[in-house]
Amino acid sequence: MRGKNDPMLAVSPAPHIHASRDTASIMLRVLAATVPAQLFALIHFGIASLALIAASAVLCMSMEAVTRRVLHRAQTARDLSAAVTGVLIAFCLPPDVPVWMLAAADFFAIVIVKQLFGGLGNNFVNPAAAGVLALHVSYSGLLFKGDSPLELWNNNMDVPSALEMFTGLTTGNAGEVSALCLALAAAYLAACGITDLAAPLAYAASVAVSAFFMGFDPVFHTLAGGVMLAAAFMVCDPVTTPATRKGRVIFSIGCGILTMIIRVYSPYPDGVLFAVMLMNIVTPYIDRWTGIKPLWTGKEDGR
Amino acid sequence: MARVRGGGIVFPEKKATAGMTIMPMAVPEKVYIPMKQAPGEVYLPIVGPGDRVRLGQLIAEAGSPGCAPIHSSVSGEMISIDRLSAQMDKGELYMIIKTDGRQELDPEVRPPKIRNSFEFFEAVRGSGIVDFGRNRTPLVSMLERAEGKNIKALIINGTEPEPYVSVCAMNIQSFPEFLRDGTLTVMDRLGIPSGIIAVGSGMKDAISMVQSRIAGESRLSLFSVRNFFPSGNDTVLIHELTGELLPPGKAPEDMGYLVLGAQTVIKLAEFLTTGMPLVSRSLTVDGDAVSKPRNVEAPIGTHAADILEFCGGEKKPIRKMIIGGPVTGRAIESREYSVGKDDSAMLCFSELYTPHARESACIGCMSCADCCPMSLMPRFIMRAAITGDRDELRRLAAASCLDCGACSFVCPARIALGDRMKYAKSLLSDAAGAKAAGAKSAAGAVTPAGRAGEAGSQKAGSRPSGRGRSAGSSSSSKKTRESKGKGGRGERKK
Numbered sequence: 001m002r003g004k005n006d007p008m009l010a011v012s013p014a015p016h017i018h019a020s021r022d023t024a025s026i027m028l029r030v031l032a033a034t035v036p037a038q039l040f041a042l043i044h045f046g047i048a049s050l051a052l053i054a055a056s057a058v059l060c061m062s063m064e065a066v067t068r069r070v071l072h073r074a075q076t077a078r079d080l081s082a083a084v085t086g087v088l089i090a091f092c093l094p095p096d097v098p099v100w101m102l103a104a105a106d107f108f109a110i111v112i113v114k115q116l117f118g119g120l121g122n123n124f125v126n127p128a129a130a131g132v133l134a135l136h137v138s139y140s141g142l143l144f145k146g147d148s149p150l151e152l153w154n155n156n157m158d159v160p161s162a163l164e165m166f167t168g169l170t171t172g173n174a175g176e177v178s179a180l181c182l183a184l185a186a187a188y189l190a191a192c193g194i195t196d197l198a199a200p201l202a203y204a205a206s207v208a209v210s211a212f213f214m215g216f217d218p219v220f221h222t223l224a225g226g227v228m229l230a231a232a233f234m235v236c237d238p239v240t241t242p243a244t245r246k247g248r249v250i251f252s253i254g255c256g257i258l259t260m261i262i263r264v265y266s267p268y269p270d271g272v273l274f275a276v277m278l279m280n281i282v283t284p285y286i287d288r289w290t291g292i293k294p295l296w297t298g299k300e301d302g303r
Numbered sequence: 304m305a306r307v308r309g310g311g312i313v314f315p316e317k318k319a320t321a322g323m324t325i326m327p328m329a330v331p332e333k334v335y336i337p338m339k340q341a342p343g344e345v346y347l348p349i350v351g352p353g354d355r356v357r358l359g360q361l362i363a364e365a366g367s368p369g370c371a372p373i374h375s376s377v378s379g380e381m382i383s384i385d386r387l388s389a390q391m392d393k394g395e396l397y398m399i400i401k402t403d404g405r406q407e408l409d410p411e412v413r414p415p416k417i418r419n420s421f422e423f424f425e426a427v428r429g430s431g432i433v434d435f436g437r438n439r440t441p442l443v444s445m446l447e448r449a450e451g452k453n454i455k456a457l458i459i460n461g462t463e464p465e466p467y468v469s470v471c472a473m474n475i476q477s478f479p480e481f482l483r484d485g486t487l488t489v490m491d492r493l494g495i496p497s498g499i500i501a502v503g504s505g506m507k508d509a510i511s512m513v514q515s516r517i518a519g520e521s522r523l524s525l526f527s528v529r530n531f532f533p534s535g536n537d538t539v540l541i542h543e544l545t546g547e548l549l550p551p552g553k554a555p556e557d558m559g560y561l562v563l564g565a566q567t568v569i570k571l572a573e574f575l576t577t578g579m580p581l582v583s584r585s586l587t588v589d590g591d592a593v594s595k596p597r598n599v600e601a602p603i604g605t606h607a608a609d610i611l612e613f614c615g616g617e618k619k620p621i622r623k624m625i626i627g628g629p630v631t632g633r634a635i636e637s638r639e640y641s642v643g644k645d646d647s648a649m650l651c652f653s654e655l656y657t658p659h660a661r662e663s664a665c666i667g668c669m670s671c672a673d674c675c676p677m678s679l680m681p682r683f684i685m686r687a688a689i690t691g692d693r694d695e696l697r698r699l700a701a702a703s704c705l706d707c708g709a710c711s712f713v714c715p716a717r718i719a720l721g722d723r724m725k726y727a728k729s730l731l732s733d734a735a736g737a738k739a740a741g742a743k744s745a746a747g748a749v750t751p752a753g754r755a756g757e758a759g760s761q762k763a764g765s766r767p768s769g770r771g772r773s774a775g776s777s778s779s780s781k782k783t784r785e786s787k788g789k790g791g792r793g794e795r796k797k
Contacts, residue, residue, distance in 0.1 A: 015711050016650075023664075025715070243669050
């Protein structure tokens with residue numbers, strides 16, 4: 001009596017079922033959260049702006065595919081994280097940015113910051129923030145034309161009203177202008193259970209409080225520049241921020257203080273991306289201080 | 304599919320087979336009774352080819368301490384003891400019995416006469432009953448371990464948090480008297496003052512049945528355990544019921560609790576009343592590829608194919624068969640799998656479900672930490688295990704991992720975190736062993752690392768140089784390093 005294996009039966013270790021949420025579905029939800037800001041860009045800046053956002057996403061995904069190919073690694077473009085990075089980069093740049101500059105930012109973010117460090121999950125700073133900052137430090141003359149609310153404020157000129165800033169009817173970067181759309185995004189992501197509202201709120205509050213103590217208008221500073229964009233998408237990016245809620249709140253408070261320090265004490269108009277990147281670097285230390293306390297903390301046997 | 308709640312996974316409570324009475328299966332043409340049910344077991348067959356066997360007849364005695372005797376699950380003619388090459392555990396022996404369909408009862412099967420503790424233990428030893436859910440540990444071993452220790456309470460584990468599986472609920476529902484009597488018998492014999500029957504909160508009918516049966520019994524209490532995976536784990540269950548935490552490496556008996564499966568005490572009470580040893584197992588047969596999902600009482604040694612036939616055959620081509628629950632069960636590679644004493648379900652799916660094939664990078668979402676019943680952070684433990692940082696693993700309390708696999712289940716990157724956790728634990732036990740007993744025990748502890756996958760085996764190859772140095776003489780340490788180095792290269796070539 002000899003049995004035989006059934007070639008149709010697959011064998012794998014447990015578990016045999018899996019939660020339905022995977023990386024791609026998380027990234028898809030993040031992309032969905034960017035839709036209100038994209039629609040606002042379409043209405044406010046015109047079709048060219050939306051085209052740039054789409055182009056940036058496509059460029060990022062194709063750059064990721066090519067890099068992975070060259071590095072002989074498995075293709076990962078399907079997880080959509082490159083598309084998220086692409087959209088965020090376009091959001092942080094002016095709506096009329098030249099395509100070559102957009103491509104340069106995408107290249108720096110995807111190839112240098114993300115893929116050369118090992119791809120998704122291994123980048124130690126936010127790729128979108130780093131990509132845009134690379135452009136900022138290289139081509140600040142081309143990027144800053146002196147008409148955004150923060151630059152007006154920096155030059156002691158009249159700034160738009162709080163209502164204009166909240167709805168986004170001002171000049172500014174493609175995805176950053178409308179605080180309302182970005183607040184919607186943060187609320188949507190929290191409702192999906194992907195992020196919680198603690199970090200975004202802590203960041204906005206930290207910027208407001210810092211501004212208040214430095215003697216500036218807290219409402220203006222919370223609504224101006226990239227604060228709301230970073231609150232919705234950057235201070236709660238799981239890869240580059242601390243693991244626990246407590247850690248992310250500390251991270252966000254640090255970001256807020258740094259944002260205001262850079263805005264006030266440096267000639268650089270918006271400190272948000274620098275603040276995020278500087279705090280990204282201390283994330284491992286925050287993680288060490290704020291880990292979840294294990295249920296069992298005794299010494300293990302035999303030690 | 305599932306919501307994640309602090310410290311566990313909540314699966315939908317609806318099960319297709321819930322409330323389905325356990326149907327005794329028609330006796331198959333042949334049964335193949337495994338002669339080895341767990342590693343290290345030795346059985347001594349006492350019947351030979353051509354012998355006539357009856358239902359409940361002793362056919363193999365326990366040949367090593369950790370195993371329970373085996374009784375015939377059918378009446379018929381013993382054909383041979385042979386190997387079935389298709390089984391997962393290749394080369395194991397099966398006693399093949401051709402059935403006659405009459406299910407003639409062995410005259411030896413009669414209620415045991417028990418006058419004292421010794422006779423009770425001997426009767427339980429002879430019953431072949433194993434504790435369900437505990438890797439087929441004989442019930443008598445569990446009782447002997449608890450005897451003499453100051454046991455505060457007997458905890459009856461009646462939880463069933465995994466999807467699909469409903470036999471435990473059905474067994475409790477069908478035999479609430481047996482559950483009560485079995486619990487009381489064990490308490491009386493071991494002098495345990497109180498008994499806690501813990502039932503999953505989803506089993507409404509079972510709860511009401513038990514409640515009415517234990518109404519007058521002041522020593523027994525019923526607990527409805529909130530329904531989450533892995534509520535059936537000893538450590539989690541004790542923590543849920545008492546708030547006390549079982550340290551890793553300790554058995555519940557060390558803390559004054561004896562935990563037994565609800566189905567175990569039901570079988571025990573049945574044995575004490577009728578004398579029928581453990582010859583059959585109730586299974587939930589479910590999955591999208593089964594025509595008629597139902598709860599089945601199958602003779603031990605029945606092939607999976609026969610059970611499937613009893614359940615109307617396959618509705619869709621089966622691509623995956625799982626013995627046990629979908630989260631912790633194991634996939635079988637052949638329909639000629641013989642039902643063992645400990646199986647709780649047979650699930651047949653038309654989809655492949657091989658999550659490990661699509662593993663991608665960790666994005667740090669911390670779902671794994673959110674669902675960990677021990678509040679561990681598998682993400683960081685995995686990272687520390689890859690770099691072999693034992694101090695970090697100790698800081699993260701990796702040793703308290705329960706191997707429940709909840710982290711593997713939730714991971715959106717589909718990382719087999721459970722395997723990484725096992726590897727992390729092996730690193731710790733490896734280090735502890737090296738300190739305590741020298742290289743010998745450490746070498747033994749390295750072996751499980753092989754299962755932890757590519758990263759694991761490479762690390763196991765490159766790691767031991769440090770241990771070699773601490774072992775003492777320079778020549779021996781050089782030897783260790785050389786041989787391990789070769790092993791490491793071999794690993795990498797693959």
